[in-house]
Amino acid sequence: MNRASEVVDFHVADRIAWVSFNRPEKRNAMSPALNRRMMEVLDALEYRDDVGVLVLKGAGESWSAGMDLKEYFRETEAQGLAGVRKSQRESYGWFRRLRWYQKPTIAMVNGWCFGGAFGPLFACDLAIAADEAKFGLSEINWGILPGGGVTKVVVDLLSMRDAMYLALTGDLIDGRTAAAWRLVNESVPLERLEARVTELANLLLAKNPVAIKAAKDAVRRVKEMTYDNAEDYLVRAQEAANSFDPAARKEGIRQFIDEKSYKPGLASYDLSKQKDRAG
Numbered sequence: 001m002n003r004a005s006e007v008v009d010f011h012v013a014d015r016i017a018w019v020s021f022n023r024p025e026k027r028n029a030m031s032p033a034l035n036r037r038m039m040e041v042l043d044a045l046e047y048r049d050d051v052g053v054l055v056l057k058g059a060g061e062s063w064s065a066g067m068d069l070k071e072y073f074r075e076t077e078a079q080g081l082a083g084v085r086k087s088q089r090e091s092y093g094w095f096r097r098l099r100w101y102q103k104p105t106i107a108m109v110n111g112w113c114f115g116g117a118f119g120p121l122f123a124c125d126l127a128i129a130a131d132e133a134k135f136g137l138s139e140i141n142w143g144i145l146p147g148g149g150v151t152k153v154v155v156d157l158l159s160m161r162d163a164m165y166l167a168l169t170g171d172l173i174d175g176r177t178a179a180a181w182r183l184v185n186e187s188v189p190l191e192r193l194e195a196r197v198t199e200l201a202n203l204l205l206a207k208n209p210v211a212i213k214a215a216k217d218a219v220r221r222v223k224e225m226t227y228d229n230a231e232d233y234l235v236r237a238q239e240a241a242n243s244f245d246p247a248a249r250k251e252g253i254r255q256f257i258d259e260k261s262y263k264p265g266l267a268s269y270d271l272s273k274q275k276d277r278a279g
């Protein structure tokens with residue numbers, strides 16, 4: 001399915017949902033219409049059996065140029081507080097939805113990534129950038145602070161010095177620097193970006209999906225917990241995962257200890273055998 005006329009484009013191939021910001025003529029700036037549509041698309045894809053990983057990319061030369069200064073800021077401000085709050089709910093809403101998405105998510109940052117786009121960047125579990133991508137907190141350049149969660153994102157992901165540098169200078173960093181600063185996992189030349197993201201997605205597709213969801217939520221949740229709270233949360237999260245998929249870990253142990261068909265230190269157990277045994 002390909003509906004290029006829409007502000008969000010998506011298609012599913014080989015269990016990967018490729019979702020695109022699709023306003024290339026506006027450098028994929030996030031308008032209220034785009035934010036509403038993104039929530040619908042995330043909704044439609046989240047529990048589809050043929051989707052195991054979601055990749056968020058940008059059409060054209062941009063990942064996303066952040067919030068749309070005309071449609072998201074100026075036009076909603078003209079509607080008064082109710083308009084502003086509505087458009088904030090719509091954008092923060094899908095960022096939050098993506099942070100806690102059922103399937104693992106990868107940001108494939110192919111180009112410009114400004115300001116508000118750090119929200120979905122952080123919401124994705126993993127991020128691979130093109131060396132040529134450019135990241136910046138341009139808010140300061142047009143007279144505001146990095147809001148909408150953006151300051152929180154950079155403080156969570158970066159050192160205080162690097163976060164402060166981006167927030168105060170509005171300077172750009174490229175994909176390689178973003179990787180060195182750990183804003184993204186890695187960067188690769190643009191021509192290899194899709195292949196690398198596909199490889200990473202396939203690695204995730206080979207894992208137990210219940211364990212993946214439990215693990216990705218745990219990484220985000222424990223960050224704000226004390227050690228003891230985290231320990232308790234993780235015991236309960238695993239027990240909850242066991243209730244969703246009681247066979248998983250037993251099968252993982254069986255294939256290693258009894259069948260000797262794989263080594264957990266080197267790869268995943270074979271999910272298809274678990275399905276076969278479940279009949």
Ligand code: ACO
Pocket residue numbers: 025026027029030065066067068069070071112114115116117138139147148
């Ligand atoms: N909001 C609204 N319109 C935008 C945005 C945006 N964030 N970004 C680009 N556009 C529009 C331009 O106004 C232009 O529209 P037009 O063709 O109707 O004149 C079109 O997209 C193309 O933009 P250009 O500036 O011509 O593209 P160029 O490739 O030369 O530059 C760049 C790209 C650097 C991304 C530039 O467009 C830019 O600086 N955009 C704003 C980035 C930004 O500061 N975003 C806000 C971050 S703060 C926040 O999100 C809260």
